[in-house]
Amino acid sequence: MRLAVYGGASFMLALGVVLSALHQNSNFYAACVYLSKSSSCVMVLLNLGLLFSIIMGKTLQSIFFGQLRAIEVEHLYERSWYAVTETCLAMTIFREEFDLQFVLVFATLLFLKIFHWLCQDRVEFMEQSPSHRMTFHVRMVNLMALLLLIDILLACHAINVTITKGPNMMIMFGFEYTILICIMTSIIGKYILNVVDMRSQEPWEGKSMYVFYLDLVTDFFKLITYIVFFIFLCFFYQLPLHIVRDVYVTFRSFIQKCRDLYRYRRATRNMNELYPDASAEDLLRTSDSTCIICREEMHAIVVDNNGHADAPGDIDQNLDQPKKLPCGHIFHFYCLRSWLERQQSCPTWLVTSITLTLIRNQY
Template identity: 70%
Template sequence: MRLAIYGAVSTTLACWVVFSAFTQRVNYYAACVHLAKSNVCMMILLNMGLYIAIIIGKAMQAIFFGPLRAIEVEHLYERSWYAISETCLAMTIFRDEFNLHFVVLFTTLLFLKIFHWLCQDRVEFMEQAPAHRLTFHLRMLHLMSVLFIVDYYLASTGILSIWEHGPSMMIMFGFEYTIMFLTLLSIIGKYILNVIDWQSEEPWEGKSMYVFYIDLVVDFLKLVTYVTFFVIICIYYQLPLHIVRDVYVTFRSFIQKCRDLYRYRRATRNMDQLYPNATVEDLSGTNDSTCIICREDMHANPPDITSSPPQQPPQQDGPHHNYDQPKKLPCGHIFHFHCLRSWLERQQTCPTW
């Protein structure tokens, strides 16, 4: 209802200023000059353009997403306010170049960011509800294809403009479109992994590590992009305060992922030798023989089997490895081998801590 009222008022005002300009001026050229020179007329026409953009966005939402979930709407409001405030800070750097072209580029940027956020939320939703209809995948494939082409074109156009004409406001937009392109590559990679996991008959144990590597590589590329943009702006303009937080957050995220990768490799190296198999006595001595990660019962091999040394060291990822074998940590807690390994991909501490 509010959108309908806003649209009716915007359309009425736009029609009124255009009708007045053409009735009070002798020809078409004079009417266009009057509309372009009048600040009031330009504000009304820009507001009408914003309403048209909202209508187009609503139509594209219905085509590619359908009804939005409550969490997606909440994320849109939170991210939109942050993106607008961040761009307003960036405008202080390029205030001498603020014009109609800047407004159109900013509106296009925010428009595309919204669809990237929704696409990211939908791919994350696939992990919670992996069974989706064919229409869902057709929508996602078409949306990601369109965003890929648009992001690549706008990012390359912005970078080419800077290369040919020197530093300008296109630095900010070329940088933003490059960040969105890298984000889209991460979304596409995670979508492919979700589809592979959905089609596999058994749970894909190594999926989380592939997701981790995708995030690690994308964080590195984003960090390089942020630092490059930061240096260029500092050289040709002034300190870009609006991206200091993004540079810090991306750098901290990348360093944390590198630390997690090192700890995971150290924790999962020779897991058979590092963590002994739990015996029947170990499980019977505990209050609960249920693995708290997967919530399934654990069953150990008989003592005469577990106590005898194997002829050859078992391979961690060998085809005959018993992934349901309970493993005992130094702290005394017991978990399934595959559950412990999947947990160590996310955290390098005991799950009970």
């Protein structure tokens, strides 16, 4: 209802401005010149363009996404305000080139960013709700292919303009579209991993590591792009304060992932030798022989003198083998390895610390 009222008022106002310009000028060309020279007329026409953009966005949303979830709308508002604020800071660098073309190019970039954010949230939602209709996959594949193609074309256009005309405002938009290419490539990779996981009969054990490596590579290319853009702006313009935070956050995320990878490799290297098998006596000493990760009962697997276990499969491949950490806590071999992919600390100590923190906050 509000959109209809806003649309009707915008259309009537734009129509009145156009008719007034045609009435005051003798021909169509003179009317167009008058409209382009008047700041108030330009604002009215830009408002009408904003209305058409909203209508087109709503139409594309209904085609590719349908009804948005509440969390998607919330993320959309948060990211949009941040993107607008960041661009306002960038305008201080390109203030001499700020014109109607800048506004149109920025509106196009924000329009595409919105669909990238929605696409990212919808792919992440696949992990929470693995059962989707075929129409969902058709929509997502077409949307991701379309967005990636548009990103590549606009990035190439911005780079070509920069090379042809020299440093100008298109540097920023070429950089933004390069970042969007990295993000869309990551989204496509995660979508493929989710589809493969949905197709498999059993849970895919190595999926989390593939997602981790994908995020690591994405952060690396984003960091390289940020650094190149930062140096370029410092050399031709001035210190780009609007991307200092993005450079820092991306650099910190990349370093943290490298540390997590190193710790995971160190923690999972020779796990059979690093973490001894838990015996039946060890399980009896514990107050609860349930693995807190999978919430299933643990049973000691005895190996005879010939190296054969009392359970099917080789002991090195037996994922149900209880393993004992240096702190004394016991978990399944597979559960421990899966946990170490995400955290490099004892899950019992982590759960205990979180519980104590929640109790402390309540009182």
